[in-house]
Amino acid sequence: MLALLSWICQAVFLVVVVYFAVYVLLELRVFLISQKVERQKLTELVQxxxxxxxxxxxxxxxxxxxxxxxxxxxxxxxxxxxxxxxxxxxxxxxxxxxxxxxxxxxxxxxxxxxxxxxxxxxxxxxxxxxxxxxxxxxxxxxxxxxxxxxxxxxxxxxxxxxxxxxxxxxxxxxxxxxxxxxxxxxxxxxxxxxxxxxxxxxxxxxxxxxxxxxxxxxxxxxxxxxxxxxxxxxxxxxxxxxxxxxxxxxxxxxxxxxxxxxxxxxxxxxxxxxxxxISAYRIQRERWGRGLIHSGFKHFRQMLSQRMPLMKRMHAISVMFSSVLLASIYVLTLLSLPLTYLMHFDGAGMRWGALAFFGLVVLWGLENAFGARRGARFNKKPNVLGDLWDTYRYIAMFLPMAWYYFAGGMRALFGVHGDFHRTPKGKDGYRLAVPRINSVLLAGEIFTFFYALTAVGVAWRSANYFLTPLDVTACVGFGMALYWSWQERHAHRRKQQDD
Structure with a gap:
């Protein structure tokens, strides 16, 4: 039974890694095109x-x-x-x-x-x-x-x-x-x-x-x-x-x-x-994840029926199912504990799969952070150590976002398509009633933080460190989200006392 469970976990892990590899290579191709035309007008229409x-x-x-x-x-x-x-x-x-x-x-x-x-x-x-x-x-x-x-x-x-x-x-x-x-x-x-x-x-x-x-x-x-x-x-x-x-x-x-x-x-x-x-952000991203995943599957058959070159079809699939990929990264976080407990990555497939995954994360993270700074027009002078730490935190925040998209995808799977909550802006967030989904997402953050922490502990005891970078990064990402939740709750209580 344990052998079957181990085989299933390995198979899912490798499928997500291959999916992630294709996505990273396609995005890198588009990134290079963006660099080439950045100082040019995009089309004759724009000109x-x-x-x-x-x-x-x-x-x-x-x-x-x-x-x-x-x-x-x-x-x-x-x-x-x-x-x-x-x-x-x-x-x-x-x-x-x-x-x-x-x-x-x-x-x-x-x-x-x-x-x-x-x-x-x-x-x-x-x-x-x-x-x-x-x-x-x-x-x-x-x-x-x-x-x-x-x-x-x-x-x-x-x-x-x-x-x-x-x-x-x-x-x-x-x-x-x-x-x-x-x-x-x-x-x-x-x-x-x-x-x-x-x-x-x-x-x-x-x-x-x-x-x-x-x-x-x-x-x-x-x-x-x-x-x-x-x-x-x-x-x-x-x-x-x-x-x-x-x-x-x-x-x-x-x-x-x-x-x-x-x-x-x-x-x-x-x-x-x-x-x-953080409450407004997590509710917004759960709604986005739910809608994007629903839209991707809703139009998948229509996309396949379109006549288009292979590369354009691959980009279409990449765009339509990028939210599914992000949600699957949360699945990898959940798999880290059983994989660390059940196997020592002795097989060449899993060993190279883990190394490939982290190599792809580094490549994607650097490309993503560079494109993000250019796209968001951050023009501050470079600070190597500070930029590296911010880039790591930037990557870590995608793990809580993966949880929000995973939760949204599961809700879409069960037919919840119309549960619409507007996104409030500013420091007050939801001033009256916070939608119930916020409590579910917060509970998931708490669970995942301690789950990843447990995986780190198991890896330390068994000297099986291959997936430790993923678990440590999950602790950092979910830890930031929980810290902001505490800050928000404290600020809300203080405002109630002042009123």
Whole structure:
């Protein structure tokens, strides 16, 4: 029985290592492409956009609807509305719809700013639904039904677009096959803590890799904010689908399978904010993991039916199932204890498998951290020891994130697709009721920390150290998450006492 269990654990371990190897090599290829084109415009579409004269006659510009889906965002909704009303674009061709699904004081604040800007001559309306059917996807569908633009520019509540956003993006759509366009995203609170720096770097890496994917014409997974969609594309696809909590990724996949083109403009940057509390971050990533894994399997058959070269198909699989790979890394953490206890890595396959895995982690970590710093535009002077420690902590944080994606994937497997929780920003996080899933994720963090610690102890007693680097890194990653949980809990109690 133990021999069978050992064989199963080894097989799963080696399958994940091979999967990880393919992913790393594909990402390295795209990374090199990103480096080559970093100082160039990504496509002829982008080049033509930047050559446009911002003072062109109004007749050269199409009507645009700016959609602002908001839900209980009282801290940032006024800033969002003010920023969007500063966009440079012919006034008669621009309308702004504040799609308000709020149940708190956000509605009154939004209505006040909408009325003020409307009095100044801005074409802006507040659209309120009677219920939240379909969550954000339903809110967007309801919004486009009441809009008149040929193009939709979409911004989440915490975004601040540059004033020339439309002048730089709309000219790209001269190509009638361009269905949607994504721009760069910066984070104004990225230096608040290591948690926010990690998020900014991780998102920056994704943006940096997207440069290469866009240049190579490969499939990409793009954000649903700071983007522009062609109305004809959205209508042809049937709009956003509420059956998944990552409705933006779902629509992007369907567009690319429908042979619509996309463009990525990294140099057009909207500013956003990141979750500053670990509870908000873990709930956000569980939702992302659940939606991304669901979307990947949902569109897998359609992807296989598409005619595409082998390399592009491999990149498509890599993009669609990167969340599954991240979740499988958590499986490796769970396997570390039985593997350490059951075997001493005497076999050449497991020995070389373990060495290959850690070698790939080092290669991926260096490439990822470099791309992350470039993508997030961290320009501080290098400090070798400090940068090495930050890079190690950066890699370690992917293990708690792997747990969140694993939990999201398991929930998707059991049919939980519509449990949508908005991501609060700022230090307060969830000021009222924290969603129940937070307690489940926290319990998983506590369990995994002590589980990995036990694996380190077993490795020490048996002098079987092959998987110790993974277990030590898990202790560091989950230890950071638990420390931030303690900090958040302490700050919450102190605020309650002050109130």
């Amino acid at each position: 033509s956009a930047l050559k446009q004269n911002a003072d062109s006659e109004a007749e050269n510009w199409p009507p645009v609807s700016v959609l602002l889906p908001v839900r209980n965002e009282s801290e940032v909704v006024e800033r969002l509305i003010d920023a969007v009303c500063r966009l440079h674009y012919p006034g008669e061709l621009l309308e702004i719809l504040v799609l308000d699904d709020s149940s708190d004081g956000t509605t009154a604040l939004a209505r006040g700013r909408v009325d003020w800007h409307a009095a100044q001559g801005v074409d802006i309306r507040l659209v309120k639904r009677s219920d939240r059917k379909g969550y954000k996807a339903g809110n967007l569908v309801n919004g486009i039904q009441q809009s008149r633009g040929q193009f939709f520019a979409i911004f989440d509540a915490d975004f601040v677009p540059p004033t020339d956003f439309l002048l730089k993006t709309i000219p790209c759509f001269k190509d009638p096959n361009l269905g949607f366009l994504q721009t760069g995203i910066g984070y104004e609170n990225r230096d608040v803590s290591f948690l926010t720096r990690f998020q900014a770097m991780e998102m920056g890496h994704q943006q940096y890799v997207t440069v290469g994917l866009s240049e190579d014409g490969d499939m990409a997974s793009l954000s649903g904010s700071s983007c522009v969609w062609r109305r004809a594309c959205v209508d042809a696809l049937g709009g956003w689908n509420a059956s998944t909590v990552t409705e933006d990724v779902d629509l992007g996949y369907r567009a690319q399978f429908g042979e619509w083109k996309y463009a990525y403009l990294r140099d057009v940057v909207s500013m956003s904010t990141l979750p500053e509390t």
